[in-house]
Amino acid sequence: MGTVTVVPEQKPRKPEGDEDLRFVDPTGSRERAGRSIRTVDMARRLPALVRRSLGLAWRVDKRAAVGLLVCQAASGAIQALGLFAVSGTIGAVLGEGDTYDRLLAAWPSLATIGAAAAARAVLGIVVNWLSSRLGPFMSREAELMLLESATATELAAYDSPGFNERREAADRGAQTAQDLVTQGQDLIAASASLIASAGVLAVLHPLLLPLLMAASLPQALAQISAARVHYLSQLEMSGNARLLSILRWHVSDRYAADQIRTGTMRPFLLAKYRSITERINRVERRAVDKGARMALVGAVCGGMAATGVWAALVVLSANGRLSLAHAGAAVFALQTVGQSLRGLVTGGARIMRTGLYWDDWQDFLQRAGGFRSTLRRGTLTPAPPRTIELRDVSYRYEEADADAVHGVTLTLRRGEVLALVGYNGSGKTTLGKLLTGLYLPTGGSLCWDGVATGEMDPDALWAQVAMVPQDYARWPLTARENITLGQPRGGRPRGGSEGAGGLPPGEGEAGDAAVREACAASGADDVLAKLRSGLDTLLARDWLGGQELSGGQWQRIALARAFHREAGLLVLDEPTAALDPLGEYRIFAGLRQLAATRAVVLITHRLTNVATADRILVLDQGRVVQQGTFDELVDEPGLFRDLWAYQHERGTAGEARG
Numbered sequence: 001m002g003t004v005t006v007v008p009e010q011k012p013r014k015p016e017g018d019e020d021l022r023f024v025d026p027t028g029s030r031e032r033a034g035r036s037i038r039t040v041d042m043a044r045r046l047p048a049l050v051r052r053s054l055g056l057a058w059r060v061d062k063r064a065a066v067g068l069l070v071c072q073a074a075s076g077a078i079q080a081l082g083l084f085a086v087s088g089t090i091g092a093v094l095g096e097g098d099t100y101d102r103l104l105a106a107w108p109s110l111a112t113i114g115a116a117a118a119a120r121a122v123l124g125i126v127v128n129w130l131s132s133r134l135g136p137f138m139s140r141e142a143e144l145m146l147l148e149s150a151t152a153t154e155l156a157a158y159d160s161p162g163f164n165e166r167r168e169a170a171d172r173g174a175q176t177a178q179d180l181v182t183q184g185q186d187l188i189a190a191s192a193s194l195i196a197s198a199g200v201l202a203v204l205h206p207l208l209l210p211l212l213m214a215a216s217l218p219q220a221l222a223q224i225s226a227a228r229v230h231y232l233s234q235l236e237m238s239g240n241a242r243l244l245s246i247l248r249w250h251v252s253d254r255y256a257a258d259q260i261r262t263g264t265m266r267p268f269l270l271a272k273y274r275s276i277t278e279r280i281n282r283v284e285r286r287a288v289d290k291g292a293r294m295a296l297v298g299a300v301c302g303g304m305a306a307t308g309v310w311a312a313l314v315v316l317s318a319n320g321r322l323s324l325a326h327a328g329a330a331v332f333a334l335q336t337v338g339q340s341l342r343g344l345v346t347g348g349a350r351i352m353r354t355g356l357y358w359d360d361w362q363d364f365l366q367r368a369g370g371f372r373s374t375l376r377r378g379t380l381t382p383a384p385p386r387t388i389e390l391r392d393v394s395y396r397y398e399e400a401d402a403d404a405v406h407g408v409t410l411t412l413r414r415g416e417v418l419a420l421v422g423y424n425g426s427g428k429t430t431l432g433k434l435l436t437g438l439y440l441p442t443g444g445s446l447c448w449d450g451v452a453t454g455e456m457d458p459d460a461l462w463a464q465v466a467m468v469p470q471d472y473a474r475w476p477l478t479a480r481e482n483i484t485l486g487q488p489r490g491g492r493p494r495g496g497s498e499g500a501g502g503l504p505p506g507e508g509e510a511g512d513a514a515v516r517e518a519c520a521a522s523g524a525d526d527v528l529a530k531l532r533s534g535l536d537t538l539l540a541r542d543w544l545g546g547q548e549l550s551g552g553q554w555q556r557i558a559l560a561r562a563f564h565r566e567a568g569l570l571v572l573d574e575p576t577a578a579l580d581p582l583g584e585y586r587i588f589a590g591l592r593q594l595a596a597t598r599a600v601v602l603i604t605h606r607l608t609n610v611a612t613a614d615r616i617l618v619l620d621q622g623r624v625v626q627q628g629t630f631d632e633l634v635d636e637p638g639l640f641r642d643l644w645a646y647q648h649e650r651g652t653a654g655e656a657r658g
């Protein structure tokens, strides 16, 4: 006990061989922290944690924070008063005179004991009330801070190893904020009670307090060890419990229900679930057994030590060094000290655990702060770009062995449709994200009208970008909000508040006319016609009270979303993958018109569609290997002609190549 084990920060372990589903502690910090729950660390960390919990309370509600402290201090003082009153009562009861006189003499102390107990009960209720009011408020505040941080980070942060795990851990940390307040209060209450009763003991006889402290030590140490075992097993189990909840979602959610049935996966999935459950059971059994053994040792040692204290009490009374009244009060004080010590140790272990989760929250906020877009970029506001120029642009994902995009040089002009084609993983999407400024190049330069994207204010830059990614969001919002993204044209932004006269802001004629125009261009007008309340229909799963759309219908909405945006650059990544032939035809027939006022980048595997493009860039392993018009490339030996042949001549390209 008392030593601090320092384990260096570890990277998530990558399993070797047959990879089983396992929870990975992103930094190893939890395990390290769990192993370091020792007496010295606890003594050092606890005051800091209590301070932190009070600091949080102070930030959310200063009056409540002060109220909590005052109540706890008052409760401790009243407890001391009550214990002294016990001594007075016993002294009066054992004193001279007949029973009536002795009871008469005892009643003021008895009344004090009763009043003290009542006052402490009321104070306990007030403390409970204040911390219950503060706790959820603080958790919500912490969750909001987490969202603010996460949405302000560079997109590249999400590719950074451990970032997503940290974000998840922080989410749980935010939820524990409320426990930190209540546990902090429990700890303060236990400390106040300990100080009060220890003070009483010290006044009754100077030997009693050190004796009791020494006697309580074995049990306290046993409890700290048990808490450590408990925390480590909880840690191991919580990872598995999270796995179970993820599996439960996959197994029972509607999205995979058809595949589970047609894939006859039920026995396989249930067996997997059971095997993780057994892992949890094993860990739990081991921890419970070990905890019970420690409790037994602690209880035996504690029992022996307590016998010693009681014996000392008897000896002191027999020798006349302690009056009977004081001895009686000491009995109560001893019990209170024991109780407070136990509360301190178990409460301490609990707040240590919560503190570890809370650390995850703080850790994420710090890291996310380092990834903040505004920290890394400039403040210029771009106009819709006339030219986008790339010089020898490369991009390498963090920890990747090779560039995803390498040495790309090109100029894209307003009014031009540029198509990107190539095998899976050739870097098309990454290049699209570079053009839109979502990623900043790791090599070379990328400028909009001569200004590097990194010099611009990120939000001002993205105001000029409309994008349909491969995996577009299906927001559980109304059809209108799904298209305007809360930024209607010709109207005020929709912030959830209703406008004057009952008309929601932005829902004026100008706003809706632009939405309908975008819907007509994307084919979402057909979708709208079938919705029960048109643009007002909530597009969400039925259990959220909404109306669900098909995959292709959602893609039409996602396209309308991009067309609605008055942006100088439009990037379409596989925009028609889910559309029927008519829907697809409409998009490509309208593309030229869309390009009149903007630059358009089209990423697609359907090569017939790229005939509409002014220029086609063929990518292979992140490099541009060919570029030209459709007519030029289809006749030229090379990757494009091979891809065309695979798609249209059923593999004769292989022979042609050979």
Ligand SMILES: Nc1ncnc2c1ncn2[C@@H]1O[C@H](COP(=O)(O)OP(=O)(O)OP(=O)(O)O)[C@@H](O)[C@H]1O
Pocket: 159, 397, 398, 400, 404, 422, 423, 424, 425, 426, 427, 428, 429, 430, 431
């Ligand atoms: N977030 C990421 N982190 C690390 N590597 C990534 C990430 N996203 C993509 N890559 C890698 O970068 C390379 C290019 O990926 P990209 O998504 O740009 O290809 P693509 O041509 O769009 O592929 P597809 O046709 O399948 O959509 C691939 O090797 C891929 O594994």
